[in-house]
Amino acid sequence: DIVMTQSPDSLAVSLGERATINCKSSQTVLYSSDNKNYLAWYQQKAGQPPKMLIYWASTRESGVPDRFSGSGSGTDFTLTISSLQAEDVAVYYCQQYYSDPYTFGQGTKLEIK
Amino acid sequence: QLQLQESGPGLVRPSETPSLTCTVSGGSISSSSYYWGWIRQPPGKGLEWIGSIYYSGSTYYNPSLKSRVTISVDTSKNQFSLKLSSVTAADTAVYYCVSQPYTSGEKPYYFDYWGQGTLVTVSS
Numbered sequence: 001d002i003v004m005t006q007s008p009d010s011l012a013v014s015l016g017e018r019a020t021i022n023c024k025s026s027q028t029v030l031y032s033s034d035n036k037n038y039l040a041w042y043q044q045k046a047g048q049p050p051k052m053l054i055y056w057a058s059t060r061e062s063g064v065p066d067r068f069s070g071s072g073s074g075t076d077f078t079l080t081i082s083s084l085q086a087e088d089v090a091v092y093y094c095q096q097y098y099s100d101p102y103t104f105g106q107g108t109k110l111e112i113k
Numbered sequence: 114q115l116q117l118q119e120s121g122p123g124l125v126r127p128s129e130t131p132s133l134t135c136t137v138s139g140g141s142i143s144s145s146s147y148y149w150g151w152i153r154q155p156p157g158k159g160l161e162w163i164g165s166i167y168y169s170g171s172t173y174y175n176p177s178l179k180s181r182v183t184i185s186v187d188t189s190k191n192q193f194s195l196k197l198s199s200v201t202a203a204d205t206a207v208y209y210c211v212s213q214p215y216t217s218g219e220k221p222y223y224f225d226y227w228g229q230g231t232l233v234t235v236s237s
Contacts, residue, residue, distance in 0.1 A: 040223035042160075049209055049227040050160065061225070078150040095161060097213075099221050101175040 001097050006105035012113040019081040021108045023094035026073045031098065039097035044107075045090045045105050053092075054079065057103055069070045086112060115139045117210045117228035122233050130198040131233060135210030142191045143168040148213040148221035151184065151195045153206040154230075161206075165213055165221055166193055173221070200235045207232050 003026040013019040029038045037057035042050040052061050054070040057077055067082045081088055089112060094105040121133040135149065135164045142149060150165035164174040174182055183196040197204060208228040213221035 038222070042224075049230050050224075051227070052223060052225050055223045055225075077190040095160075095223065097220070100162075100173050100220065101177070104162075106159050 001101055002029065002099060002103050004094055004103050004105040006092075006094060006108045008100040008108060009106070010111065012111045013084045014084065014113045016083050017113075019084050019109070019110055021079045021094075023072075023077040023079070023091050023105050025075045025077075025096055025098075029096045029098035030074050032071075037073055037077070038096055039070075039072075039077050040095045040097065041068075042093045042095065042104075043088075043090045044093065045070070050093060084110075084112070084113055091097075115212055115226040117212065117226055119208060119210050119231040121208065121230045121233055122145065122228075123232065124236065125200055126237055127201055127235055128199055129140045129235075130196055131200060132209055133195045133197075133210075133231060133233070135193050135195075135228060137191045137193075137212075142186060143188045145217070146215060148173075149186065149193045150211045150216045150221070151161040152209045152211055152215055152224065152227075153204075154209070155158065155203075163195065163208075167215070200233075203237050205233065205235045 005020045005024045039057040041054040044050040059069045069080050071078050091107045116138045118136045125131045125193040127162045145174045148165040159208045166172045186193040187224050210228045211224040212226040215221045
C-alpha cells in the first residue's frame with residue numbers, strides 16, 4: 001500500500017495569511033506514461049462530508065476559490081491557501097489514486113490563530 | 114450534477130452483516146464514466162476506502178476488508194450497495210458513498226461527489 005503522510009497534523013494561521021500543508025507519499029504517484037500525478041486534496045468541515053478541492057495534484061475543481069492551489073510532483077506535494085478566510089477552517093486530506101488500495105493522509109487540522 | 118444518498122440500519126449488533134445502500138440521482142449509475150465507491154470514517158478519525166464497483170459489476174476492494182465486503186449494483190434502481198460481514202465495534206463509522214471518474218483501460222480516479230454519510234454503530 002502507498003502510505004500518505006501529511007505535515008503538520010495541525011496548523012493555526014491568522015486570517016489573510018498563507019497556510020501550507022504538506023503531503024508525502026511512500027512511493028511515486030507520478031505515472032510516466034501520462035506525466036500526471038495521481039494525487040487529490042479534500043476539505044472536510046465539521047459535520048460535513050469531504051469535498052474535493054484539487055485533483056491531478058494541481059487542477060482546481062470547478063467552483064473552488066483560486067486562493068487554493070496544489071503543487072508538487074512524484075512523492076512530495078503541497079496544498080496552499082494564499083489568504084486564509086474564516087470559512088477555510090477544516091481538516092484537509094491528501095489522497096493517492098495511483099494504485100489501489102486508494103489511501104489518504106491522516107489529515108491536517110487548520111484553525112484560525 | 115450527481116447527488117448520492119446513503120441509507121442504512123444505524124445500529125447493528127456485533128457479528129451481524131449490515132447492508133447499506135446508495136441512491137444516485139442527477140445521473141445514471143450505468144454511465145461508462147464512473148465507478149461507484151464506499152469510504153468510511155470512524156468517529157474522530159481519518160478516511161478509509163472500502164471498495165468500488167462499475168455498473169458492469171467489476172469491483173476493486175481494499176485488501177484489509179476484502180474478506181468481509183461485498184459491493185453490488187442495481188442498475189434498475191440506480192443504486193449500489195455495501196454488505197460488511199461479521200461486524201465488530203471497530204466497524205463503527207460514518208459510511209460515505211462516492212463517485213469516481215473513470216476512463217476505459219485505466220483504474221478509477223479521485224472521489225468527486227460524496228453523499229452526506231450514514232453513521233453505523235456496532236453495539237450489543
